[in-house]
Amino acid sequence: MANLSPEQIKKYQDKGYLSPIEALTKDEANEVKEEIEFIEKKWPNELKGLGRNYVHLISPIFDKVVHNSKILDTVEDIIGKNILVGGTTLFIKDPDKKGFVSFHQDAKYIGFEPHNWVTAWLAITDSNEENGCMRMYSGTHKEDLKVHNEKFNDGNLLTRGQTVENVPIEKTEPVILKAGQMSLHHPKIVHGSGINRSDKRRIGFVIQSYIGTNVEQVIGKVYVQQARGEDAFNYHNHVERPTSTMGEKNINIRKIAMEELSNIFYIGLEKKGKF
Secondary structure (H helix, E strand, O other), rough: OOOOHHHHHHHHHHHHHHEEEEEHHHHHHHHHHHHHHHHHHHHOOOHHHHHHHHHHOOOOHHHHHHOOOHHHHHHHHHHOOOOEOEEEEEEEEEOOOEEEEEEEEEHOOOOEEOEEEEOOOOOOHHHHHHHOOOEEEEEHHHHOOEEEOOOOOEOOOOOOOOEEOOOOHOEEEEEEEOEEEEEEOOOOOEEEEEEOOOOOOEEEEEEEEEOOOOOEOOOOOEEEEEEOOOOOOOEEEEEEOOOOOOOHHHHHHHHHHHHHHHHOOOOOOOOOOOO
């Protein structure tokens, strides 16, 4: 069932992103927040560093989000009816005025080709300019991939600190979201975010990414779930959905998946970052 209007689809195609989109109820967003806090309290190290990735493999609550039909309806309008979940990442900014995301393009380092994929960024808490919301450089998805400098700089929430230099901030657009809303963005759009200047935590739950079944991982291996339709290509390893939080089988699957993801993120480098 189509969820996006023709005007919304055109806006995505023209700008390289679309927001805000209603995705979760406030109660559903709060359920995700509570699950994060529960895991952090009971298993303090599981969501740190590389552990912020593939979180949908260790919790039925996180898993329920990535298979949410309302979200998938919008994604289908962008990439088609045959959809895989390629990964998830938590982007958490504590009110310490340290964490930021340098301007970058996802397609530069993730390895999914062709670019029939889209990232869904879900606000679990409100995301605004004060607490470090994303900023999009509209239209840059129509350009070639840009040079990225790998800085490994303190506070950068990206793996390599990969950075597109000299992005004119005044030309970027803030992606302001209420808890439960989401944005969709193109693999090639230049985007980033600043530090959290508020006194509260900012939490983003990111499906990075929903990929069409025709998309290959050209520099490594990924572990996927079928979200919708059929996979006639079978390029990737399919894994089961979790039935309990931090179940042993799912922990082991995620460990393997994270090791492969780390190989993708740091391919060609001797040095690795904390993510």
